[in-house]
Amino acid sequence: xxxxxxxxxxxxxIKAGKIISNEKTAWIMGFVVLGVILGxxxxxxxxxxxxxxxxxITVLTLNSIVIIPTVYFGxxxxxxxxxxxxxxxxxxxxxxNFVFPLIDDLLPxxxxxxxxxxxxxxxxxxxxxxxxxxxxxSVQYRVENLNTYIEMSRETIRKxxxxxIESELGKICGTKNADAFVEYRSEVELLIQSVLQLEKxxxxxxxxxxxxxxxxxxxxxxxxxVGWEESEINEVDKLKAVVGTxxxxxxxxxxxxVENFVMDIEEEFGGETTIDxxxxxxxxxxxxxxxxxxxxxxxxxxxxxxxxxxxxxxxxxEVDIDIIQFYKDNISRISLxxxxxxxxxxxxxxxYGIKVATFKLAKLSFSKAAQEAFEKxxxxxxxxxxxxxxxxxxxxxxxxxxxxxxSPREAVNLVETTSDVKGVTRQIISVEGSQSADLLAVAKVLxxxxxxxxxx
Numbered sequence: 001x002x003x004x005x006x007x008x009x010x011x012x013x014i015k016a017g018k019i020i021s022n023e024k025t026a027w028i029m030g031f032v033v034l035g036v037i038l039g040x041x042x043x044x045x046x047x048x049x050x051x052x053x054x055x056x057i058t059v060l061t062l063n064s065i066v067i068i069p070t071v072y073f074g075x076x077x078x079x080x081x082x083x084x085x086x087x088x089x090x091x092x093x094x095x096x097n098f099v100f101p102l103i104d105d106l107l108p109x110x111x112x113x114x115x116x117x118x119x120x121x122x123x124x125x126x127x128x129x130x131x132x133x134x135x136x137x138s139v140q141y142r143v144e145n146l147n148t149y150i151e152m153s154r155e156t157i158r159k160x161x162x163x164x165i166e167s168e169l170g171k172i173c174g175t176k177n178a179d180a181f182v183e184y185r186s187e188v189e190l191l192i193q194s195v196l197q198l199e200k201x202x203x204x205x206x207x208x209x210x211x212x213x214x215x216x217x218x219x220x221x222x223x224x225x226v227g228w229e230e231s232e233i234n235e236v237d238k239l240k241a242v243v244g245t246x247x248x249x250x251x252x253x254x255x256x257x258v259e260n261f262v263m264d265i266e267e268e269f270g271g272e273t274t275i276d277x278x279x280x281x282x283x284x285x286x287x288x289x290x291x292x293x294x295x296x297x298x299x300x301x302x303x304x305x306x307x308x309x310x311x312x313x314x315x316x317x318e319v320d321i322d323i324i325q326f327y328k329d330n331i332s333r334i335s336l337x338x339x340x341x342x343x344x345x346x347x348x349x350x351x352y353g354i355k356v357a358t359f360k361l362a363k364l365s366f367s368k369a370a371q372e373a374f375e376k377x378x379x380x381x382x383x384x385x386x387x388x389x390x391x392x393x394x395x396x397x398x399x400x401x402x403x404x405x406x407s408p409r410e411a412v413n414l415v416e417t418t419s420d421v422k423g424v425t426r427q428i429i430s431v432e433g434s435q436s437a438d439l440l441a442v443a444k445v446l447x448x449x450x451x452x453x454x455x456x
Contacts, residue, residue, distance in 0.1 A: 002108045004069065014069045017106045018062075025063040025102060032056055063101040068094045068111070073143075075110040075150060078103055082110070082150070089146055110150070116140045116357055119158045125170040127178035135169075135188065136363040139196065141354040144345075148353025157352045161196060164348050168195045172323050175305055178366055180324070187327040189361035190334060196356045199344040202334050203323050205250040206302065209241035218251050219297050225258050226289045239298040247321050249300040252337070253292055261288055261341040288341075294333055301329040 001017045020028070036052035068074050074092040076083050076099050083090040083104070092099075092106065099106075122136050139161055143149050172191065173181070181188065194201035207215065219236045241248045265288075269281035293299070305322040327334065336342065349355055394415050401411035 001067070002111075004072070004108070004111060016067060016069050016072065016074070016111050017108070019065050019067065020059065020062045022063065022102055022105055025059055028059050029056060032059070060101040064098050064104075066092055066097040066099055066106050068092050068097060070094050071114045072111055073114060073146075074106045074112075075146065076104050076106050077110065078105075080105075080107075087147075089150065091146060112143060114142060116142050117154070119154070119161070121158065121162050121165065121359075123162050123165045123169060125166060125173040127173050127181070128175060129177045131178035131366060133169075133173055133178055133181055134363075134365050135165075135192075135361060136365075137189070137192070137359055137361040139359050140357040141349075142357065143353065144349065144355040145353035148351075150353075152352050157354065160352060161348055164195055165192055168192075168201065175320055175322075176324065181364065184324045184328070185361060185364050187324050187331075188364060189359065190327050190331060191324070192361065193338070193359045194334065195346070196348050196359055197346050198337055199346055202252065202330070202337060203321075203326055205252055206247050206321055206326075207250040209246045209248045211250065212239060212241065212248050215239065215248065215250050215297055218255065222251070222253055222255055222258050222292055223296065225255070225262060226285065226292050228289065228293075232293075236296060236298055242302045242304060242321065244304050244319050245302075245321060247302060249297040249302060251297060252295040252300075252333075253342070257341055257344075258288070258292065264341075291336060291342075294336060300333065302326060303329065 001015045001019060001021070004014050004016050032052050032055045036048045039048035039051075066074065066076070072094055074097070075089050076092055078100075118138055118140050120136070120138055122134065124132055124134050127133055139158075141157075168191070169188070191201065191203075194203075216236050216239055219239075220233050223233045223236070239248060262285075265281060265284050269277050269284075303322050303325050305320045346356065397415045398411050401415065402408065
């Protein structure tokens with residue numbers, strides 16, 4: 001037998017494999033045969049032959065027993081090659097299993113856990129303003145297709161998931177400046193989940209408006225399948241391309257999926273009907289009906305990419321759809337795609353023979369250059385806000401002084417001599433030729449307004 005390190009973080013090992021290995025069995029059988037020969041020659045052939053036969057049968061029986069720990073499985077080998085049946089690898093389930101003695105074996109590398117496997121993933125992408133965005137998270141997955149999975153190493157699977165994440169994230173990040181992602185952490189997480197867990201991420205269904213007639217026709221067929229009324233089916237006609245773009249939402253629900261789900265319901269509740277069966281059948285059909293309605297193409301919210309809108313419209317180019325905002329606006333609809341009957345294998349899952357359970361984004365960070373750029377931007381905004389606040393305060397003082405009868409020039413000089421900012425020495429500044437010219441202009445406007453609104 002051999003030991004497997006536990007994956008629960010508690011330490012310790014568990015035993016798995018043959019009770020007696022092939023190598024030990026061969027040695028024991030050699031000693032038994034040698035003992036029979038010596039004992040038969042020196043004492044009694046019949047007695048030692050019977051004793052040796054019993055010992056050989058016992059050893060071979062023990063050698064044929066393979067023990068698989070709980071929540072593990074094993075793939076046996078024959079002469080160090082995996083055993084296959086009808087093109088699929090033979091799998092030994094948890095508990096006691098029997099294989100051919102001496103010729104079959106279970107190697108440590110072919111004993112795997114059915115528990116969720118957690119892998120740390122790190123990915124990078126460049127934003128529109130060429131700043132690096134880094135993310136760190138964890139993917140949890142389990143083995144789904146053994147024929148595919150056993151051909152992959154864990155590191156190959158991890159790198160493949162990172163490549164898929166970076167490929168999709170790079171396309172999205174390239175449409176936005178880095179600071180936009182500060183407030184979109186949960187949307188980025190949902191986007192990555194969609195890449196890893198869905199056959200197609202929902203934003204891949206955004207089509208050209210030229211396909212709108214086909215999209216409407218397919219949507220109507222799907223709605224009709226689940227029993228919508230004609231007036232309700234025609235709601236799909238509201239579907240329009242987003243103003244300023246040629247983009248429209250395509251079909252999320254596949255017709256064959258809906259058909260199969262309806263057939264499953266009919267088979268489950270077919271035959272003799274009862275009140276309870278009819279009620280349950282109606283409930284299931286209504287659930288499917290509501291699902292189709294929520295995912296109908298006219299229900300999805302699409303918005304233009306604001307950052308690119310002005311510059312592209314100026315060049316008469318088409319504006320893109322804001323994908324991150326799309327995930328934010330449609331989070332309730334997107335969450336439905338992770339549940340049956342819509343749940344299908346993603347490209348990542350098919351490629352590596354796994355089933356992804358979830359992805360959690362632990363950290364969304366930026367390069368040193370990006371952090372410095374954000375700091376400068378925050379400082380500039382703070383300075384502008386402070387300047388606006390000071391100007392507002394001075395404006396109120398001007399209003400009060402002019403209302404008291406001072407001329408604009410006198411009011412400005414008085415404001416400059418009485419206003420005090422913490423940390424700055426108060427100075428008397430003449431308004432003529434100074435940087436208070438703007439304040440003087442405001443004072444004159446206030447004075448003019450006062451004259452126009454004066455007494456009768």
